[in-house]
Amino acid sequence: MKICIIGFGAVGQGVARAIKSTRERLKRKHNLKIDIVAAADSRGAAIQEKGLDPQKLLEIKSEKGSIAYYPVYGHEGMDGLQVLDEVEYDCLVEVTPTNIITGEPGKSLITKAMEDGKDVVTSNKGHLSLFYKELMDLARESGVNFKFEASVGGAMPIINFAQETLPSCRIKSIIGILNGTTNFILSRMTAEGSSYEQTLKEAQELGIAETDPTQDVEGLDAACKSVILANAILGRECTLKDVEVTGITNITPEAIELAKEDGYLIKLIAEISDYILRVNPRLVKETSPYAVDGTLNMATLRTDLAGEITVIGKGAGSLETASAILTDIINIWRARQD
Amino acid sequence: MDTIKRRMLKLRMSLLLELQDVPGQLVAALEPIASVGANIVTIIHERDAKTGSHVPVQITIEGDKKTLDLAIEKLTEKGVRIIEKDGVPLKEKINTILVGEISEDELKGIVNRINSLMGVKVADLSLKMSPTTSTIKITIEAEHESLNLLEEEIYNIGSKKGLLVITET
Numbered sequence: 001m002k003i004c005i006i007g008f009g010a011v012g013q014g015v016a017r018a019i020k021s022t023r024e025r026l027k028r029k030h031n032l033k034i035d036i037v038a039a040a041d042s043r044g045a046a047i048q049e050k051g052l053d054p055q056k057l058l059e060i061k062s063e064k065g066s067i068a069y070y071p072v073y074g075h076e077g078m079d080g081l082q083v084l085d086e087v088e089y090d091c092l093v094e095v096t097p098t099n100i101i102t103g104e105p106g107k108s109l110i111t112k113a114m115e116d117g118k119d120v121v122t123s124n125k126g127h128l129s130l131f132y133k134e135l136m137d138l139a140r141e142s143g144v145n146f147k148f149e150a151s152v153g154g155a156m157p158i159i160n161f162a163q164e165t166l167p168s169c170r171i172k173s174i175i176g177i178l179n180g181t182t183n184f185i186l187s188r189m190t191a192e193g194s195s196y197e198q199t200l201k202e203a204q205e206l207g208i209a210e211t212d213p214t215q216d217v218e219g220l221d222a223a224c225k226s227v228i229l230a231n232a233i234l235g236r237e238c239t240l241k242d243v244e245v246t247g248i249t250n251i252t253p254e255a256i257e258l259a260k261e262d263g264y265l266i267k268l269i270a271e272i273s274d275y276i277l278r279v280n281p282r283l284v285k286e287t288s289p290y291a292v293d294g295t296l297n298m299a300t301l302r303t304d305l306a307g308e309i310t311v312i313g314k315g316a317g318s319l320e321t322a323s324a325i326l327t328d329i330i331n332i333w334r335a336r337q338d
Numbered sequence: 339m340d341t342i343k344r345r346m347l348k349l350r351m352s353l354l355l356e357l358q359d360v361p362g363q364l365v366a367a368l369e370p371i372a373s374v375g376a377n378i379v380t381i382i383h384e385r386d387a388k389t390g391s392h393v394p395v396q397i398t399i400e401g402d403k404k405t406l407d408l409a410i411e412k413l414t415e416k417g418v419r420i421i422e423k424d425g426v427p428l429k430e431k432i433n434t435i436l437v438g439e440i441s442e443d444e445l446k447g448i449v450n451r452i453n454s455l456m457g458v459k460v461a462d463l464s465l466k467m468s469p470t471t472s473t474i475k476i477t478i479e480a481e482h483e484s485l486n487l488l489e490e491e492i493y494n495i496g497s498k499k500g501l502l503v504i505t506e507t
Contacts, residue, residue: 253468254467
């Protein structure tokens, strides 16, 4: 299967790494050989019909800052859209940065790929939380597979889990912790009794929070994921602006203390049902499934037949997110075999 | 055995349960009652009075005090929601934390506002102050019927006063 990886940041590199390390197993278990026929980042691209060497891609990126400098096959200044016209491929892996205002450049990339009859796998939350219906309609009209397990919960299975593993159930609501950065900050504040500002700094130093942490700490990242889950699992048409969002920036150590006195923790909870679409700090019992710490994500699905089911997993991380992308690629491959 | 049973005081208790409208829920609720030896006298399963995805079920059970208490314990253990016992609404305890700048007067106003709601009462209050903000934990006792209105009102208060509202999940 020939793939183009557009976006070569942490996730894109994770995908290259995952493909390299699973080469043998994919062949043996699924009779699948994945060729990276093109890869692009903000400074340029590398294209090779026979498949680029994942190891070399990672080395060049690390040493020279961009895969545009890949020997012989590198093209400085070429952008993602051009790449999609330059090479024969089966599936676009779109892992450019999340943009919650316009959804670009991701939206244009996947639109073009779908119109060209190519399958799409993405981890990008921007275009999905702004234009879910439009993109799903386009995928259907174009007759292509469009998968985005990696856009919510990183390695934690949720979308495929609800859609494919629980087809017998109607999912009435989802309540979960969908952002690892804020979960880490709140867990540390609880353990140390420290202030929000102090703990944010600590998280930034550890690379768990970004230099501009707004999307995470204001709850927007969790809100995007909520929109995707609401659409994909509950069949509820909505976009980012429909979410009631409150972040963690005003939580005080005193609030955490008072909560602890009665056996509660404070978590940034996403609640999704037919009537509710909300991300805000909530009190959860220490003995409940929501008492999950560190950068972990979790989600409890309330179903009609199976009661409550909870999943917990690593919500972020280069290789973790890439694992979800690889799962989607494998599933598309298997579907195409039938 | 029979003679002994006849001499023990038989009490009747009526319970209003809230069950999920899903197959098997009624049987699942009756099982703990029967298993402790209480007699089920009447069951009114009001599917027409459905609210949301829940169905109210009125049951009258009979037994001695110990058996009836045990029946309630088992139902609660199983997670069956008991809304009323003998016509008296059971109350739930809700905790909420508010964070922000609140004066003593404003706090009194908030407590009064919550108490003015039907079936709702502020049971406890804890306050911690830092140089910049106040953090308040309010424990509220509310009848099941009033929960939705209460939550709406708390968020309204928070939004009006510019406070961070942290409610229970």
